[in-house]
Amino acid sequence: MSYSDSGNTWRNDGGAQPHAYDPYLHPELFRGVATRRVFAFLIDMVVISVPVILGYLFIAVFGVVTLGLGWALFWLAWPASVIWAIVYYGACIGGPSSATIGMRVMDLELRTWYGAPGYFVLGATHAVLFWVTFSFLSPFVVLIGLFNGRRRLLHDFVLGTVVINNSVRAPVPQAARTY
Numbered sequence: 001m002s003y004s005d006s007g008n009t010w011r012n013d014g015g016a017q018p019h020a021y022d023p024y025l026h027p028e029l030f031r032g033v034a035t036r037r038v039f040a041f042l043i044d045m046v047v048i049s050v051p052v053i054l055g056y057l058f059i060a061v062f063g064v065v066t067l068g069l070g071w072a073l074f075w076l077a078w079p080a081s082v083i084w085a086i087v088y089y090g091a092c093i094g095g096p097s098s099a100t101i102g103m104r105v106m107d108l109e110l111r112t113w114y115g116a117p118g119y120f121v122l123g124a125t126h127a128v129l130f131w132v133t134f135s136f137l138s139p140f141v142v143l144i145g146l147f148n149g150r151r152r153l154l155h156d157f158v159l160g161t162v163v164i165n166n167s168v169r170a171p172v173p174q175a176a177r178t179y
Contacts, residue, residue: 020115021162023149029164033151036106043102048088052081086124093123109166129155
């Protein structure tokens with residue numbers, strides 16, 4: 001891409017970035033990703049739910065101790081749960097591993113279609129868009145991943161992301177020889 005000779009107009013010479021992960025050249029990047037995403041999601045739900053449940057228990061006990069006054073905090077619990085989930089996904093995907101805790105356990109990594117690692121806003125938007133699309137189109141969101149080579153779900157297409165096997169992308173170095 002460059003400016004034309006007059007300097008005022010922008011010209012695109014076809015310099016768009018290609019897809020970094022081709023499922024036909026590197027099928028090992030996408031082998032088992034759909035199944036592992038389900039288990040990663042379940043692990044992440046446990047990680048998100050534990051602090052939320054502890055928060056509800058704290059409010060319940062605090063309400064008993066304050067003779068019912070502390071129960072007024074229950075109206076904050078749901079918005080705090082939503083904010084916690086968005087911050088969790090944003091911080092994890094925006095972190096150095098570009099993966100949530102569940103994705104790390106299942107050895108997955110979220111990347112942009114051109115290969116860049118995730119960032120906070122992408123992670124937070126990914127979570128929000130997943131929940132919105134899943135709420136309205138639940139079977140379609142999951143089924144679309146079975147019919148494409150990169151195993152991308154509907155929100156992955158919208159955001160331009162792809163989930164890959166991390167161990168294949170970054171091979172583990174061999175152990176040192178002991179002889």
